[in-house]
Structure formats: structure tokens, C-alpha cells
Amino acid sequence: MKMMLLALVAIAGISVVANVVLEGFAVPAVVAFATKATRVGVPE
């Protein structure tokens, strides 16, 4: 029984860490796209 409870605690803890880390990857569209602006008429 103890191991079951410990597992639930571990799930919660790892999830919180995952949350914090994942948020770091979320980039606002303004930042994601503004820095890669293409110039009109310049062929790729």
C-alpha cells in the first residue's frame, strides 16, 4: 500500500517539474515569428 501512495506522490511531483520545464518551451507567436521576418521580393 505504501508503494502505491509513494507512486502517486511521485507522479504529482514529476508532473509539476514537467509543467515548469514545458512552459519554458512555449514561445509567444510574436517572438517566434517576428525574429524570422523574410524580406519581400528576395528569393530564397
Place this chain on the structure above:
Amino acid sequence: MARMKFLCDADRCIECNACVTACKNANEVPWGINRRRVVTINDGKPGERSVSMACMHCNDAPCAAVCPVDCFYTTADAVVLHNKDLCIGCGYCFYACPFGAPQYPKTTNFGSLGKMDKCTYCSGGPEEADGSAAEYAKYGANRMAEGKLPLCAEMCSTKSLLAGDGEMIASIYAERVKTRGYSSGVWGWNTAYQETINV
């Protein structure tokens, strides 16, 4: 009741992006979100065509069909809208949309895409008060409530982008094709409305 549609006459579009600018201005669309955009096919080659594309407000809208929380609804004018309060930002509507209309304020992380935003046919959203400040902040302009057509079509410099009752704009287009004698096809019309225009 009028069945509202968009039609972009690719043989007239000159890629001036006035429609894009008008939409961004009227709806205060944040940088990085592209409700409307102009795509140029065969750029620089013979047969180059530009098409202004935003949400086409399809029959049997794929976005509405795949939404896990059923946040889409269709107005009496057949405009396809969604409720940002119910949207969970899962991104499925973007996978389903043939035209890439749904936009998200954040990128890269599935969990934090943010509330989906797209062309509303300048019809605002489901807030009770049409034209209220709350509605404007969330969804942008509500010109339809004032009896006006979307600003993109109104601002089109060559009148290539047509908005209005589907039958009416289809007949305008058919008349043009008859006059000039050729047509490169109405991009997206068949995909969105499952019909063709007899030209």
C-alpha cells in the same frame, strides 16, 4: 437568409496585401497571428497567381467537427465562429482546416498554444452585446451587426476579394469570367462549399 461566403478572384489579385492590413487594423490582431494572408502560387513564373486566404466559413466545417470541446457554432448568416471561453487550445482545428485559418498566440508547446483565433467574417463573437468593448477585445470588430461587410473585402484595391451572399458574389465572378474569357479557377470554393461556379 443570406449565406455569407468569401471569393478571391485570383486573376485580379495583385498581392498588395491591403486585405491583410485592413484585417489587422480593424481587429487589432497581434503580431504573429495571421487571420488573413496572401499566398502567391508560381511566384515569378508564367501563370503566377495570388490568392487572399482566411477562414472560408465552410459548409460542414472541419474545425467544428474535430473540436474536442465542441466550441464552434454557426450563425444565421452561415458564418463559422467559436467561443474562446470554451476553447482549450488543443490545436486540432488547425490540423483539420484545409486553409490553415486557426491561429494560436503561442507556439511550440502543445499544452500552451493559448486560445485559438481566426477570421470571424467581422462578426465578433458570442458575447451578448454586439459591438461591446469586451467583444472587441476578444474577437475583434463586429461589422456584420452594423450591416457592413468584412473590411478585407471592402478594402481590396482591385475588388478581387469579394465577400457577401454566396450566390451574389458567385454571379459577379461568373460575369467577370464571361467578359474576360478565362478563369484560373476559384481557389478553395469547392473545398469549402462543395460546389462549383458555372462559368
Place this chain on the structure above:
Amino acid sequence: MFDLSKVIAASRTLLAMTIIFGFLAIVPAHAQNPDRPPTPVTGFNPDKAEVHADEFKGGGPLVGHIVIPDQKAASLIQDNGRTWRDYRRGPLLWFVVATVPGVLVLLLLFRLIRGRVMIDGGLAHRLITRFGSFERFMHWLTAFSWLILALSGLNEIVGRRVLLPLVGNEMFTTLSTAGKYAHNFVAFPFMIGVVLMFFVWVRHNLPEMRDIDWFAQGGGLIGAGRPSAGKFNAGQKMVFWIVVLGGTGLSLTGLAMLFPFSVTDIAGMQLISVVHGGIALLMIAAMLGHIYIGTVGMEGAVEAMTTGDVDLNWAREHHDLWVEEVTAKSHPAE
């Protein structure tokens, strides 16, 4: 001799003919459509074929040139999205019916026909340690994670039809938002659990000849056979590999979906979502069977994972070779 006058006459004739034929070339066009302007200077009026309008009807994206930085916007039309939509509101729903209520019905029938699997000799009331603390911890880490993932995942597929009508839009959005975050974050303890399970248990789950016998004798579940088995019988080995291989497949597709468009384009994302859902539903079917037989389906089974100590008679009946190994180790003299 070079005759200039003949050359001039010929040139005039040539010029006149050019003008006449040139005029004739234009006139028929006017005759067809009097309103149509004359052929433009380039002499080139592109039509639908010129712009390859029909090419994109194959379903793949029609891509052009754009002036905004988001390259996804360069796709003008992609028809695959509607195919994906048709799958999600058609075949996928039947898939869910087959794997969830379908399997539950099969298990119910199995219970009614076969009954609960009892220990032949009754309980020995003597215990033998089957799983240590760490084994139980990692099993529950994976199992509870999986349960949360399965429920939140099912909500993404069918929640709109099953739960939404019961709780209304606002509550459903709240639940689905929580479900979406749960699905994203609990994926990580799940992945850790699967990796742990693999390294700790793989040596007990390698296929052996006795596994064929185990299946042939109905695994002790169907028929009166009591086939031999080691720490894990052939059925459990199947569950192990389903979890490890299925779990890996789900992890890879899931990670690709956590970071959309980082490894593939929209067609790839649609395919990944279909594969992820398919593996997930098959795993749900398998786990429903595993959960049934490990809990209510068999007398003496559940203690293995709750306390870790199982009844000796149960162990001798279902894992005789393992009992021999373990007792030989602890009582080498016997």
C-alpha cells in the same frame, strides 16, 4: 543579278500579308466574344492548366510564396485535413467502441462462463515474497500514470459525445483543460516508469520454449491445464512487451505532438495523431484484460502488487518454477 525592286516588292507583299493575317488572327476572337479585349501584348492568356489548379486535388498541400514569417501559412489548401476529420468522426469512434465497451463485454462473458480463477488447493496461509518495494513502486508509477493518460486521452476522442451532454459546456471545458494538462504532464512519470520496468524486468520476460506450452494449455485460465511458468508466465510476458513497445510508440508520437511541427509538417502531425490513438486504444484493450485478471479475476493475484507477498499455494500453481528458484536460493541445502 540582285534586283532591288523585286526585293522591295516582295517585302511590301510580306508586310501586307503579315498585317492581313495578323488582323485575321484577332478578328475571330472578337467574333466569339465581342466584349473581350484584344489579345494582350504578351500574347499570353494563362488559364487553369497554366496555374496547375488541379494538381493539389491529390490531397497534399498546395504551397506558394508568402511574405509573413510563419511558413505554415504558405500552404494555401491541404485536403488531408478533411480526411483526418472524417477518420476522427467515423472509423475512430468504432475503434473506441470495439476496444473499450467491446472488451469489457468480452471480460464479462469470460467471468460468467469461466468464473473466478480459484486456487485449487485453497489458500496455504503461508506467504512468499513475490515483488519487492521498488518493483511495486515502479509498477504503480506506470499504472496510475497510464490510467490518468488513458482517461484524459479518451476524453479527447469521445468526451464531446459521452461526457459533454452530461455536464454542459462550461464544466466540460474545465474538465477537458485539466485533462489536457494532465495528459501532457503525467506522460513524463509514465515514460520514466516504462523505462524502469524495462531495465528491471526484461531478463524475466525473454521468450522461452515453455511459453508455447503455456499458451497451448490455455494458460491455466481456459481448460484444466496447469502449465509451468517462471517469474512471469507467457501471458505476462505479452503484457510486458505491449507496455514497453506500445509505451515507447506512444512516447515518441506523444513527444512529437507536445512540440507540434518541430519534427514534421502538417501531414506528418495528422499521421502521428492517428498512430498515437491507435496504439493507445490497443493498449487500453490489453490493460483492461490485465487489470481484470490481476484484481478480481483471480484469487490470490492482487496481493503480489499491493503487499508484495503472495500465498504459497497460488505461487506453486501459477509460477512453480519461480517458487523453486527462489526457495533454492534461500534454502540451498534443501
